[in-house]
Amino acid sequence: MKISKAKFLKLLQVGDKLTLTHCLLGACNSPREVAEVKSYGYVMLTPEGKHSHLRLDTGDVVDYQEATGVITIIKGDKIAARYKTVDAISCNQCAMLSINGLACHETGCPNMGARWDHETSNWIRQVKCDICGYDVDYFSVCCMGNDGE
Numbered sequence: 001m002k003i004s005k006a007k008f009l010k011l012l013q014v015g016d017k018l019t020l021t022h023c024l025l026g027a028c029n030s031p032r033e034v035a036e037v038k039s040y041g042y043v044m045l046t047p048e049g050k051h052s053h054l055r056l057d058t059g060d061v062v063d064y065q066e067a068t069g070v071i072t073i074i075k076g077d078k079i080a081a082r083y084k085t086v087d088a089i090s091c092n093q094c095a096m097l098s099i100n101g102l103a104c105h106e107t108g109c110p111n112m113g114a115r116w117d118h119e120t121s122n123w124i125r126q127v128k129c130d131i132c133g134y135d136v137d138y139f140s141v142c143c144m145g146n147d148g149e
């Protein structure tokens with residue numbers, strides 16, 4: 001969905017983490033952290049501690065997909081940059097608490113022990129593979145086609 005510059009400038013806050021997944025040079029995978037919100041866009045920090053400027057110029061188009069948290073900056077007919085925001089972990093089955101940055105479900109929550117999957121923003125039930133003993137995603141194929149059940 002195409003969003004206005006004003007809305008774009010409200011999308012991120014200082015400290016928000018995101019990943020640059022596409023830049024003018026092509027695909028990349030580089031983490032960013034919002035350092036400052038400016039009138040022209042954002043100043044972000046790279047893992048090397050360098051500043052990276054996300055500047056919106058007149059005519060630039062911002063596409064934001066709320067469901068996936070993907071932000072695309074289009075200049076002319078080229079994708080100038082694409083970012084994926086790191087989704088906040090939440091639970092739809094209980095009033096989950098975050099304790100010291102760790103997600104804690106309420107006692108009895110069916111998602112307890114499940115794994116948060118950032119790709120799909122879903123909890124995936126874990127089962128122990130009875131061959132290798134590792135926890136694996138429910139329905140996934142582990143050792144010798146064992147489906148974990």
Ligand SMILES: [Zn+2]
Pocket residue numbers: 091092093094095096105106109110111112
């Ligand atoms: Zn829960």
Ligand SMILES: [Zn+2]
Pocket residue numbers: 129130131132133134142143146
């Ligand atoms: Zn296994």
